[in-house]
Amino acid sequence: MDNKEMPHDLRKVAEEFLNSQKIVEIKEIESGHINKTYLVVMPECNYILQEINTHVFNSPFGMMHNIKEVTEYIRKKLIYEGKDPNRATLNIVTSRLGQDIVIYKNRYWRCMQYINGSKTYEIIESKEMFYEVGKAVGEFQFLLNGFHTRILDDTIRHFHDTPYRYEKFLDIIKLDRCDRVKECQEEIEFIHARSAFFSRITSKLEKKIIPYRVTHNDTKLSNVLLDEKTGKALCLIDLDTVMKGSILYDYGDALRIGASIAVEDEVDLEKVKIDLELVEAFTKGFLSEVKEILWPSEAEALYDGYHIITCEIAMRFLHDYLEGDLYFRINRKKHNLERARNQIKLVQEIEKNEKEIKALINKVLKELNYDEKFFSSNLPKA
Secondary structure (H helix, E strand, C coil): CCCCCCCHHHHHHHHHHCCHHHCCEEEEECCCCCCEEEEEECCCCEEEEEEECCCCCCCHHHHHHHHHHHHHHHHHHHHHCCCCHHHHCCCEECCCCCCCCEEECCEEEEEEECCCCEECCCCCCCHHHHHHHHHHHHHHHHHCCCCCHHHCCCCCCCCCCHHHHHHHHHHHHHHCCCCCHHHHHHHHHHHHHCHHHCCHHHHHHHCCCCCCEEECCCCCHHHEEEECCCCCEEEECCHHHCEEECHHHHHHHHHHHHCECCCCCCCCHHHCCECHHHHHHHHHHHHHHCCCCCCHHHHHCHHHHHHHHHHHHHHHHHHHHHHCCCCCCCCCCCHHHHHHHHHHHHHHHHHHCHHHHHHHHHHHHHHCCCCHHHCCCCCCCC
16 A cells, blocks of 8 residues: 555554655555554665554563563674674664654554565475574574563563463363353363473473573564575564563474474364474574573473473464454464364374484584583483
8 A cells, every 4th residue: 555545543653653755555464463563665664563462462561671672682782793783683663752652542553673685484495494593593592691581571471381371271161151162172182181291391490490581482483584685594573472481482482383394274284294304403503502501401301392382382272262262363263273273283293203303402412512411311212
């Protein structure tokens, strides 16, 4: 849509951040489950304009506080290392009044500079690409290693607290407000059968066996920017869920999406399989960046991160379907149920390949000359 054809409200929001007379086009970007996102095309630079979903993020100012603190910290480190911060981290655009958020008709909006020459993907096209994704996720952790988690707001409490998520899942089943439980018995039983290991990561955090870190918490493939020409990793985007957490979830969530050869809502479950070569490529990129900061106890539990986060996401999709599709954006009536079934099949594939995945992690640790204490001795028996 050109400047004259823009809906009035969208034009009013845009001009709070930008010179609306220079806007060539505003077009919606339909990927993403939560926020409404628009690409604003201007002669000198493009921008991302987003309406924040306040049902999900009920503390939008706390969320923007986290993003600002993290990106400014990364920016300073990148400048110190002689890198270009305009292509290696997000850059917030403030309003004409110097604010990070504009409220218009009780809706919350933000704007960020678009990184020209960048691209995101919904599915991995090569091992080399997923290696670069691994490097991006690992570098994010490395750059934020000195950042104190107490600076950040807990914008979505219990976000990756899998045992807590399970308790809420049980509540939704009991209430059954939408009368959908009866059609999901097999999926519900699948989650029940795996609930005993949901606390493996949270209990280690509580006991300080593994550290709390600043984590992205949503490292799906489409949240990694790659250079359009070189294919090299640029940075992570969509920092809405940046909070304290475990590095294991960032590792596992990236694998959950990227190492599956099918998209997240593929309904033909025969297509939902794991590519072990992609698991190895991502792990190699990731571990190459975190060698100086990773704890042996974290390396030991990398498989658990992959396994548990996939179980958690399956449960969250199913939870949302049972509750009436309040959290994730859907494109069809049973979209969240289809996503849940897809992720359940992926959990089965992860479990089937447990021995191979753990062996691959050990192989990569050895190739990168990690100390022996990082190697997993907990391989399943043949």
